[in-house]
Amino acid sequence: MHFPGCNISHLAVAASLALWVQTGYAAREEHTFEVSVSIPTHDFYVLPVDPGFVEREQQMNWNLVNGTLEPLRTLFDVRSTSGAVSARLGHEPVLSNGRDLIALNVIFNNQPLLLTNTVVVPDTEANIGYRVPLLIEAITPDAGFSAGEYFGSVQLVFDASFPMH
Numbered sequence: 001m002h003f004p005g006c007n008i009s010h011l012a013v014a015a016s017l018a019l020w021v022q023t024g025y026a027a028r029e030e031h032t033f034e035v036s037v038s039i040p041t042h043d044f045y046v047l048p049v050d051p052g053f054v055e056r057e058q059q060m061n062w063n064l065v066n067g068t069l070e071p072l073r074t075l076f077d078v079r080s081t082s083g084a085v086s087a088r089l090g091h092e093p094v095l096s097n098g099r100d101l102i103a104l105n106v107i108f109n110n111q112p113l114l115l116t117n118t119v120v121v122p123d124t125e126a127n128i129g130y131r132v133p134l135l136i137e138a139i140t141p142d143a144g145f146s147a148g149e150y151f152g153s154v155q156l157v158f159d160a161s162f163p164m165h
Contacts, residue, residue, distance in 0.1 A: 046085065046158040049075040049131065060095075060138060067145065069102070071137035076108070080126040083161035086117040090155030095138070097148030106154055107135040117159060126160075 040047060048054055053074050061070040078085055092115070093104040106113045109120045109132035121130050136154060138145075 042079070043081045044079065044085075044160045046076055046078050046087075046156075048134075049077060058136075060136075068140065069138040069145070071135055073136075074134050075131055076134055077129065077131050078109075078121045078126060078158075079129040080121070080123070080160040083126070084119045084123040085121040085126045086159050086161060087111075087113055087120045088117045088157050089113050089115050090157050091115075091153075093136070093152065093154045095150035095152040097146070097150045100141070100146045100148065100150075102141060102145065102150060102152075103139040104152070104154065105135075105137045105139060106156070107137075108132065108156070113156070119161070120158075123161070 058072050060072060062068075063070055087108050089106060093106055095102040095104065109130075111118050111120045113120075121132060134156075
């Protein structure tokens with residue numbers, strides 16, 4: 001086949017140029033992600049040791065052998081130079097599937113949390129900094145656990161107390 005005004009060398013150059021342009025962009029990758037930092041004051045902080053703990057959904061695992069939910073466990077670093085640290089729940093912690101509820105016990109530094117303030121780290125330990133456990137466990141309903149997909153949230157509120165003089 002013959003193309004007017006075109007010879008074999010022009011076609012070869014055009015084909016190699018097209019191949020070069022095509023392969024030049026075939027290996028490109030791009031990644032975009034968010035970066036942030038929260039730098040606490042040295043006077044007061046209550047931070048999870050694993051910063052991703054509060055940033056991602058936590059899953060309570062179902063134990064098939066004994067028919068219970070495995071508790072969530074993590075550690076927090078706590079410091080308050082102005083006095084003891086108290087904590088409370090922001091709302092009742094429950095999991096729901098739209099019909100059924102599963103109540104949760106929330107225990108911070110071995111202190112069960114309620115909707116009212118409870119001292120969780122005394123001033124002597126809070127002043128120097130302290131690492132404490134958080135435990136969240138399901139309360140087995142009277143009728144047992146019902147099948148379903150459950151979701152909920154736990155809100156922890158921490159306050160620094162000021163020492164009495």
